[in-house]
Amino acid sequence: xxxxxxxxxxxxxxxxxxxxxxxxxxxxxxxxxxxxxxxxxxxxxxxxxxxxxxxxxxxxxxxxxxxxxxxxxxxxxxxxxxxxxxxxxxxxxxxxxxxxxxxxxxxxxxxxxxxxxxxxxxxxxxxxxxxxxxxxxxxxxxxxxxxxxxx
Amino acid sequence: xxxxxxxxxxxxxxxxxxxxxxxxxxxxxxxxxxxxxxxxxxxxxxxxxxxxxxxxxxxxxxxxxxxxxxxxxxxxxxxxxxxxxxxxxxxxx
Numbered sequence: 082x083x084x085x086x087x088x089x090x091x092x093x094x095x096x097x098x099x100x101x102x103x104x105x106x107x108x109x110x111x112x113x114x115x116x117x118x119x120x121x122x123x124x125x126x127x128x129x130x131x132x133x134x135x136x137x138x139x140x141x142x143x144x145x146x147x148x149x150x151x152x153x154x155x156x157x158x159x160x161x162x163x164x165x166x167x168x169x170x171x172x173x174x175x176x177x178x179x180x181x182x183x184x185x186x187x188x189x190x191x192x193x194x195x196x197x198x199x200x201x202x203x204x205x206x207x208x209x210x211x212x213x214x215x216x217x218x219x220x221x222x223x224x225x226x227x228x229x230x231x232x
Numbered sequence: 233x234x235x236x237x238x239x240x241x242x243x244x245x246x247x248x249x250x251x252x253x254x255x256x257x258x259x260x261x262x263x264x265x266x267x268x269x270x271x272x273x274x275x276x277x278x279x280x281x282x283x284x285x286x287x288x289x290x291x292x293x294x295x296x297x298x299x300x301x302x303x304x305x306x307x308x309x310x311x312x313x314x315x316x317x318x319x320x321x322x323x324x325x
Contacts, residue, residue: 137298174325203322204324
């Protein structure tokens with residue numbers, strides 16, 4: 082099973098990705114999806130600008146996805162991460178994991194998200210509602226802790 | 233063989249987010265002295281170039297590095313590196 086990794090500016094369709102993983106298959110018992118959306122932070126935020134490292138972003142998410150495929154008996158795995166200007170309510174990231182049973186799909190999806198946050202080369206900058214460009218979002222220690230628990 | 237006769241070698245460096253902003257360019261190829269053998273050596277050498285680099289690396293412990301698209305630690309060797317990247321802790325997802 083080869084994981085699908087896409088880094089793109091365009092939006093994605095969660096349902097279409099699920100359908101693509103389950104088409105013509107009768108051995109899948111569990112589909113877990115995670116979609117990360119852009120929040121407006123109580124009206125403060127006009128958009129998030131996502132910068133990425135082309136080439137490394139694909140490679141690094143691919144390495145994490147390959148690790149998930151090693152660790153859990155998955156039938157399918159998709160990771161999509163957008164870059165560019167993303168407005169509140171829009172989707173930023175998608176993970177879909179499918180397997181025969183739910184635990185593998187739940188765990189693989191969570192593992193992928195935890196690692197993607199600390200290892201995938203993306204950086205967020207806030208564009209504020211008053212028209213100014215805010216600062217770069219700081220990394221959270223919580224995210225490192227979340228990723229470390231898989232070790 | 234030629235390398236041993238010259239004092240420097242060209243290295244392609246790329247920068248992202250606030251590291252890029254502080255240094256002022258997204259990428260460059262610089263002649264780096266052969267004495268700089270590790271990522272940490274390279275950072276020390278870059279810091280001496282001008283204020284922008286000094287600002288970018290003032291808290292060197294938090295700046296992350298990658299060699300040829302793979303995360304590396306400061307003690308990683310530069311030998312054979314085609315592209316070295318410096319960037320802040322990642323905030324994707």
